[in-house]
Amino acid sequence: MIFAVALVPMMAIIAVAIDFGSAVVVKTQLDLAADAAVLTAVTTAANAITTDPNYLTDGQTAGQVRFAAQAGHVASAGTPVYTIAVTRSGAKIIGQATWSVAYHTFLGSLLGVSTFTISGTASATIQVGAPYLDVEILLDNSGSMEIAATDSDIQTMQQLTPCSASGAYYWVSGAWNQVSPASGQPYNAYQCSSSGQSYDGSLTCPIPASSPYTFSTFNPTSSSQGPSCQGYLKQVNSKYPLAGAPCGFACHFDTSKPAGTGSDYYAVARSTIGQSNQITLRFDLIKAAVNQLITTMEADNVPAINNLNVGIFTFDTALTQVYPASGVAANNWAAAIAAVGGPPTVANGQDTGIQPYPGGDTPNTDFPAVMNALAQQLTAAGDGTTASAPLKVLILVTDGVDDYDSGRSRILGAFPPSYCDTFKNMGYTVYVLYTPYYPLMNAFYLANMVDIVEGTDSTSTTYNLQACASSPSNYISASDSVSIQAALQTFLKMALKIPARLTQ
Numbered sequence: 216m217i218f219a220v221a222l223v224p225m226m227a228i229i230a231v232a233i234d235f236g237s238a239v240v241v242k243t244q245l246d247l248a249a250d251a252a253v254l255t256a257v258t259t260a261a262n263a264i265t266t267d268p269n270y271l272t273d274g275q276t277a278g279q280v281r282f283a284a285q286a287g288h289v290a291s292a293g294t295p296v297y298t299i300a301v302t303r304s305g306a307k308i309i310g311q312a313t314w315s316v317a318y319h320t321f322l323g324s325l326l327g328v329s330t331f332t333i334s335g336t337a338s339a340t341i342q343v344g345a346p347y348l349d350v351e352i353l354l355d356n357s358g359s360m361e362i363a364a365t366d367s368d369i370q371t372m373q374q375l376t377p378c379s380a381s382g383a384y385y386w387v388s389g390a391w392n393q394v395s396p397a398s399g400q401p402y403n404a405y406q407c408s409s410s411g412q413s414y415d416g417s418l419t420c421p422i423p424a425s426s427p428y429t430f431s432t433f434n435p436t437s438s439s440q441g442p443s444c445q446g447y448l449k450q451v452n453s454k455y456p457l458a459g460a461p462c463g464f465a466c467h468f469d470t471s472k473p474a475g476t477g478s479d480y481y482a483v484a485r486s487t488i489g490q491s492n493q494i495t496l497r498f499d500l501i502k503a504a505v506n507q508l509i510t511t512m513e514a515d516n517v518p519a520i521n522n523l524n525v526g527i528f529t530f531d532t533a534l535t536q537v538y539p540a541s542g543v544a545a546n547n548w549a550a551a552i553a554a555v556g557g558p559p560t561v562a563n564g565q566d567t568g569i570q571p572y573p574g575g576d577t578p579n580t581d582f583p584a585v586m587n588a589l590a591q592q593l594t595a596a597g598d599g600t601t602a603s604a605p606l607k608v609l610i611l612v613t614d615g616v617d618d619y620d621s622g623r624s625r626i627l628g629a630f631p632p633s634y635c636d637t638f639k640n641m642g643y644t645v646y647v648l649y650t651p652y653y654p655l656m657n658a659f660y661l662a663n664m665v666d667i668v669e670g671t672d673s674t675s676t677t678y679n680l681q682a683c684a685s686s687p688s689n690y691i692s693a694s695d696s697v698s699i700q701a702a703l704q705t706f707l708k709m710a711l712k713i714p715a716r717l718t719q
Contacts, residue, residue, distance in 0.1 A: 238318050241292050242333050245314050248285035249297070249337035250717055253310035255281040256301050257341040257715045260308045264343055271308075274301040278310060292333070293317040306344045306600060312337045341715035345522045346599035348606045348710060349544040350512065351643075353589065354501060354537075355613035355650070356529035357580040358572045361465045361481065362653055364495040365695065366417050369463035369653065371492050372484060373422050377402075377433060377458035378444035379483045381469065386454035391440050398459060398468065398480060398575065402441040405433065405460035409661040415669075416654035422461060433461045435656075463655060465496050468575040473565045481571060488562045497650060497694075498571055499558045501612060504700040506552050511707060513548040520602065521546055527555060528592075530585040531572045532619065536592070543594070578626070581619035586634035596642030599713055608644045608710045610703065611635075611683065614652040615676030616667060629667050629675055632682035639685060646706040647684040648699065649677065649692040 260274025267273055278299035286295055297314035315334035363369040376382045382398050384391040407413065407420040414420045421434045430442040441458030448456045465484035469477035475485035484494040509525060516523040526544035527537040538554040539545045556568015572579055597604025615630040635645050652668040654660070671677055677692070684690035689709070691702040 237291055238331075238333055241289055241316065241318060242335060244289060245286055245295055245316065245333070246335050246337065248282050249312040249314055249335055250339075251285045252278040252282035252297075252299055253312045253337050253339040254715050254717065256299055256310040256312075257308045257339050260301050260303075260310075261341045261343050261715070264308075271301045271303060274308070274310065275299050278312065282312065282314070289316060291319050293319070303343075306342050307340050308343055310339045336719060337717065338719040339715050339717050342598075342600055342713045345515075345517045345520065346606055346711065346713050347520075347522045347597075347602050347604070348599060348608070349524045349526065349596075350508075350608055350610065350707065350710065351526045351544060351593060352505060352508075352528065352610045353585075353612065354505065354527070354529045354569070355531075355580070356498075356535075356569060356572055357531040357616075357618070358464065358466060358574060359580070359614050359616060359652055360496070360498045360501065360650075361467065361571050362497055363463050363465065363484070364497045364500050368494045368496070370418055370422060371487070371494050372463050372465065372480070373418075373433070373461035373656075374425060375483050375487075376462040376480055377441055377460065378428070378447040378456065379480065380448070381478050381480065382459040382462070382483075383444050383448055383456035384440045384459055385451045385456050387452065391457060393459065398462065398466065400460040400462060401439040402458060402460050403435060403439060404658050405462075405656055406435050406658045406661065407656060409658040412661040412665045414654060414656045414661065416656070418656075420656045422656070433458070461656070463653070465494070465498075465571075466575055467571045467573050470573045474571050474573070475559055475565050476563055482563055485559060485563050488559060488564070490562075495696075496558075500696050500699050501650070502555050502557055502569060503696065504703050505555050505612075506557070507700050508703045508707060509548055509551050509555070511704060512546075515707075515711065516546060516548075522602070522605075524605070525551055526593075527551065528589060529569055530581075530589075531574075531579050532581045532584070534585045534588040534592070537569060578618045578620045580616055582617045582630055582634060583619065586637070590637045590641075593638070593641065593643075606644075606710070606713070607642065608646060608706070609635075609638050610646045610648065610706055611680075612648045612650065612703075613680070614650050614668075615680045616652060616664070627663055627667070629679045630683065632679045635683035643685075644689065644710065645683060645685045646689045646709070647680045647691070648702045648706070649680045649690065650699065651692060651694050652676070653694075 256274040256278030259277035260270045263270040263273045295316040300311045302309050313336050317330045318333050363372045421432045427446040443455045445455040465481045467474045467481035469479035487493045512523050524544035524546045529535045538551045596607035599606035617628050681690045693699045693702045
């Protein structure tokens with residue numbers, strides 16, 4: 216008797232549960248159709264705004280087609296009734312979708328309910344016209360940016376450094392010594408193999424020597440000094456200096472004088488300006504590409520509203536704000552270009568703007584300190600619709616090698632991508648331009664850097680910098696002038712395209 220009495224409410228509960236679950240499936244299907252419809256509607260209207268005066272109608276039609284296609288056949292329901300409306304309000308195109316459908320119950324008729332209505336709404340917006348955008352650029356200015364820019368430039372540097380004034384060894388007090396300022400590179404630092412690793416770059420190792428050298432090759436040996444520099448340097452204490460290690464870096468270690476004017480490898484590179492063997496540094500390529508980007512931003516800026524701003528930072532062991540001198544991103548384009556600067560125009564002149572890293576073979580890329588400092592400097596991004604809430608992007612230009620002094624030891628590894636999460640959480644879109652670290656004929660590189668620079672697993676620069684970028688398309692690897700400039704221009708174009716977004 217109890218079971219018989221309870222059977223009716225039990226059946227009612229089961230009926231409600233079955234119909235409720237089925238109704239949720241129907242609503243989910245039609246909500247997804249509405250979402251797709253309004254995104255299609257506003258995107259279509261935005262794309263047609265400059266070519267078709269009926270762009271709002273175009274968007275509405277496209278949205279209706281998308282809803283019908285996405286909804287398809289709705290099981291246990293009638294034909295959905297829906298509307299797609301597309302309007303414009305200032306710099307926004309707004310899409311609104313509403314729908315309703317009669318749901319046919321499975322067991323609800325037992326309770327006297329054969330149908331009931333399910334409904335939903337969705338809305339989306341997309342900005343048209345010029346978005347407000349702040350472009351924050353973080354440039355690697357560590358010693359690795361002073362490497363010669365191409366294989367030809369590297370080979371020229373390697374030809375010039377062994378018997379340069381600061382690279383050679385001199386007979387002093389009965390022994391062969393380098394004089395101050397010294398590069399600290401004995402001849403055996405130049406090697407074709409070390410610690411089980413072999414040099415695999417595009418240049419020959421050992422590299423050939425050329426005039427004015429009287430020897431034919433820089434042939435690494437176990438000695439601390441190389442061949443005689445007779446014909447290139449004068450005698451000191453009745454002996455011709457001996458060659459030090461060939462080096463592809465234009466290191467600025469003579470800090471007693473401005474870069475390019477002293478007696479170091481940077482001055483060696485700058486001494487070739489105006490000659491047929493003029494050396495270009497990766498440092499030069501980066502500065503030129505950033506200045507070209509600033510020029511493009513100036514052209515794309517809408518003067519009536521000044522919708523574009525730029526902020527420029529460099530980093531080595533610490534963060535330095537280049538432009539503006541302080542505060543938030545700005546748009547004095549001439550001042551920004553001057554702040555970045557360029558190489559000297561005459562031999563052994565001084566660079567303008569950003570100066571090279573002043574140090575030798577010491578830890579010089581402190582990503583933990585730099586990224587934390589930048590996070591404290593920058594503010595959260597907006598939606599780009601007003602000057603007070605600009606979209607914000609961060610463009611990181613680096614070779615991705617983390618090299619700093621922890622206070623107890625030298626930390627050497629690949630850039631940790633977790634530092635980029637901070638900026639993504641602040642609403643930034645992160646772009647990464649990877650400027651690969653060239654394979655080098657150097658014992659330190661072969662012993663410590665090969666796996667970091669040339670590997671592809673989670674301990675490598677390539678892997679981690681890709682993980683840093685907001686999406687795979689936001690990562691580009693480039694090493695020559697044309698590709699570096701093209702990469703930054705591509706990032707700017709991507710940043711100026713604002714995707715449609717659901718608002719409900």
